[in-house]
Amino acid sequence: MTTPMLEIRNLHVRIEEREILKGVNLVVPKGEVHAIMGRNGSGKSTLSYVLAGKEDYEVTEGEVLLDGVNILEMEPSERAVAGLFLAFQYPIEIPGVATMTFLKAALNAQRKARGEVEISTPDFMRAVKESGKQLNIDSEMLKRALNVGFSGGEKKRAEILQMALLKPKMCILDETDSGLDIDALQVVSNGVNSLRDGERAMLVITHYQRLLNHIVPDVVHVFSDGRVVESGGKELALELEAKGYADFDSAAA
Amino acid sequence: MNAIVRLGPAELTLIEQLKNLGAHAEAERLTAAGLPTRRVESYHYTDLKALLRSVPELGTAGGAGAPHFDIPGTWRVAIVNGAIGSPIGAPHGVTAGTVSGSVLTERDDMLVRLNSALTQQSLSLEISGDIAEPLVIDRQFAGEAAHVATGAKIFVADGAKVTIVEVYSGSEAAHLGNHATYLAIGKGAEVTHITLNLMDKAATHFATNEYLISESARLRTLAIQAGGALSRTQLLPRYVGKGAYADITGLSLVGDGQHADITMDAQHAVPNTSSKPLFKSIARGRSKAVVQGRLVVARDAQKTDAKLMAQGLMLSDEAEILTKPELEIYADDVVCGHGSTCGRLDDDHLFYLMARGIDKITAETMLVRAFLAALVDPIENQSLKAALTGVIDGWLENA
Ligand SMILES: Nc1ncnc2c1ncn2[C@@H]1O[C@H](COP(=O)(O)OP(=O)(O)OP(=O)(O)O)[C@@H](O)[C@H]1O
Numbered sequence: 001m002t003t004p005m006l007e008i009r010n011l012h013v014r015i016e017e018r019e020i021l022k023g024v025n026l027v028v029p030k031g032e033v034h035a036i037m038g039r040n041g042s043g044k045s046t047l048s049y050v051l052a053g054k055e056d057y058e059v060t061e062g063e064v065l066l067d068g069v070n071i072l073e074m075e076p077s078e079r080a081v082a083g084l085f086l087a088f089q090y091p092i093e094i095p096g097v098a099t100m101t102f103l104k105a106a107l108n109a110q111r112k113a114r115g116e117v118e119i120s121t122p123d124f125m126r127a128v129k130e131s132g133k134q135l136n137i138d139s140e141m142l143k144r145a146l147n148v149g150f151s152g153g154e155k156k157r158a159e160i161l162q163m164a165l166l167k168p169k170m171c172i173l174d175e176t177d178s179g180l181d182i183d184a185l186q187v188v189s190n191g192v193n194s195l196r197d198g199e200r201a202m203l204v205i206t207h208y209q210r211l212l213n214h215i216v217p218d219v220v221h222v223f224s225d226g227r228v229v230e231s232g233g234k235e236l237a238l239e240l241e242a243k244g245y246a247d248f249d250s251a252a253a
Numbered sequence: 254m255n256a257i258v259r260l261g262p263a264e265l266t267l268i269e270q271l272k273n274l275g276a277h278a279e280a281e282r283l284t285a286a287g288l289p290t291r292r293v294e295s296y297h298y299t300d301l302k303a304l305l306r307s308v309p310e311l312g313t314a315g316g317a318g319a320p321h322f323d324i325p326g327t328w329r330v331a332i333v334n335g336a337i338g339s340p341i342g343a344p345h346g347v348t349a350g351t352v353s354g355s356v357l358t359e360r361d362d363m364l365v366r367l368n369s370a371l372t373q374q375s376l377s378l379e380i381s382g383d384i385a386e387p388l389v390i391d392r393q394f395a396g397e398a399a400h401v402a403t404g405a406k407i408f409v410a411d412g413a414k415v416t417i418v419e420v421y422s423g424s425e426a427a428h429l430g431n432h433a434t435y436l437a438i439g440k441g442a443e444v445t446h447i448t449l450n451l452m453d454k455a456a457t458h459f460a461t462n463e464y465l466i467s468e469s470a471r472l473r474t475l476a477i478q479a480g481g482a483l484s485r486t487q488l489l490p491r492y493v494g495k496g497a498y499a500d501i502t503g504l505s506l507v508g509d510g511q512h513a514d515i516t517m518d519a520q521h522a523v524p525n526t527s528s529k530p531l532f533k534s535i536a537r538g539r540s541k542a543v544v545q546g547r548l549v550v551a552r553d554a555q556k557t558d559a560k561l562m563a564q565g566l567m568l569s570d571e572a573e574i575l576t577k578p579e580l581e582i583y584a585d586d587v588v589c590g591h592g593s594t595c596g597r598l599d600d601d602h603l604f605y606l607m608a609r610g611i612d613k614i615t616a617e618t619m620l621v622r623a624f625l626a627a628l629v630d631p632i633e634n635q636s637l638k639a640a641l642t643g644v645i646d647g648w649l650e651n652a
């Protein structure tokens with residue numbers, strides 16, 4: 001069996017004395033797209049932050065392996081250059097940091113970690129322009145400070161633009177569909193789908209089955225009260241939409 | 254004033270020096286009052302009596318004065334240990350010379366008084382037309398620790414346009430500089446005035462910049478304090494013509510053992526003047542940055558539009574940033590205000606950048622630069638902007 005891209009083993013996490021993740025087990029093999037669905041407050045974003053390495057979370061038990069390597073002791077930047085990418089549910093606005101400066105710094109950080117030289121400005125401009133076009137991103141928007149004054153949908157598209165530029169091997173998308181209009185959903189989904197290949201894995205967190213019509217998952221996981229309570233094929237999402245979460249809560253008990 | 258003032262070694266040396274230069278009245282005043290302490294309102298956070306432990310000997314002319322800090326494409330005049338170099342090759346429209354004595358308007362302030370009493374000769378610059386090359390006044394200290402008072406009197410003619418940079422630097426010694434600049438800006442003139450304190454870590458740096466801003470003139474200032482154990486830059490803008498506008502800005506970069514103070518006292522004297530003072534401080538190690546900003550709006554100065562902002566960034570637990578805004582408004586139809594913020598780098602910002610692979614040090618540097626963008630970005634001259642960015646980056650790297 002080949003090493004999975006992401007393997008989460010019995011992950012327990014606390015915030016300020018309160019246990020939020022209560023033994024998450026999840027395996028995403030290479031080349032697969034998995035979806036996580038679960039009600040508000042069940043711990044989906046917490047999971048995504050813990051994977052990306054945000055401070056303030058206390059991991060009390062468990063392991064997270066990225067392509068076979070335990071990442072829990074790594075800095076967020078080390079995880080990112082190791083190939084992990086989180087598209088934020090709420091992308092952060094950073095006044096004073098130009099979007100292009102940021103994109104270039106991020107791209108060069110990846111290259112540096114791979115022992116490559118810095119990208120030339122023309123190559124960089126070309127890459128941004130190409131990905132931007134695919135995602136319908138106005139180049140005027142990229143001249144502004146990072147995420148500052150971007151609409152909700154623009155922020156989400158900017159996240160996918162970053163993902164397209166950085167070409168991570170493990171993508172985590174936290175509610176990338178929320179705040180997108182129907183056309184934008186199509187555009188973003190196309191952007192995500194074009195990144196699918198035999199190697200890259202994705203974990204797509206969403207509340208809506210609709211997204212999964214566009215980004216068709218290999219596996220759907222139901223998340224409840226800090227753990228995965230059910231896993232199945234893409235039809236599980238339809239079942240959830242029809243029945244709601246109540247039936248799955250009992251499975252958690 | 255009846256209590257007997259106990260004088261310390263710094264005060265005794267100063268009194269001696271004043272007497273030797275024939276400034277007997279000032280020597281007597283200092284003997285009676287001593288250096289200002291925290292009980293003097295404008296020195297509350299910068300208690301000179303406590304902070305100034307000793308005063309070196311008065312400097313004597315010396316040294317050739319190659320620039321410590323060179324900005325390409327500028328015209329430069331050096332003042333080394335107080336001696337004004339012969340200004341050669343001034344650009345067309347600039348007349349350089351000297352005037353005897355000091356340059357500041359009389360004022361009840363110890364640093365101003367001392368500068369006035371001690372300065373023997375000052376640089377004079379008269380500027381007209383559009384001067385493309387920035388003019389650099391390079392005040393240097395050479396050799397052993399020296400006490401030096403200097404002055405520069407600058408007249409910018411109506412409609413002129415110029416960028417003036419003042420650099421303070423010197424040898425590795427506990428120098429004491431007390432500098433003055435008087436800058437009178439004619440009607441409709443546009444002036445950028447940058448001061449850059451790059452003194453040695455053991456030095457004491459005092460500078461007072463007085464600005465007279467005429468009708469429809471526009472002034473942008475940036476006072477950067479990056480050197481010195483003890484620094485205080487006093488900014489005294491006076492808005493004396495309708496439509497006068499100034500962006501008075503300042504930046505203190507302090508690290509272990511440094512105390513830097515920026516004190517502004519702005520006088521809006523006539524109607525329809527406006528200003529946006531913006532002061533930023535970054536403190537790390539055991540250090541202190543002080544910002545005091547006073548806006549005085551005269552009864553006649555209706556429609557004054559003035560907003561004072563102070564922002565501090567603390568990079569260590571031992572750092573202190575102290576801010577004191579004061580509004581004194583005698584007119585009734587004005588828009589004046591002040592605000593201040595002080596904090597650390599935002600953890601969420603840092604996480605977001607790092608989540609994209611940017612290492613912690615680089616991410617922090619990006620955020621600090623972002624914090625400073627509003628001060629540096631408006632500077633038009635690109636080689637000057639690059640030089641200032643270099644100073645800031647150098648400071649960040651030498652943590
Ligand atoms: N910093 C924090 N401090 C305290 N509690 C927190 C913190 N962050 C999250 N929580 C709590 O942890 C629980 C899980 O939150 P999380 O954001 O992971 O939920 P979610 O599944 O992503 O919800 P949603 O679908 O609404 O995005 C919630 O009860 C939330 O209030």
Ligand SMILES: [Mg+2]
Binds near residue numbers: 089175
């Ligand atoms: Mg969430």
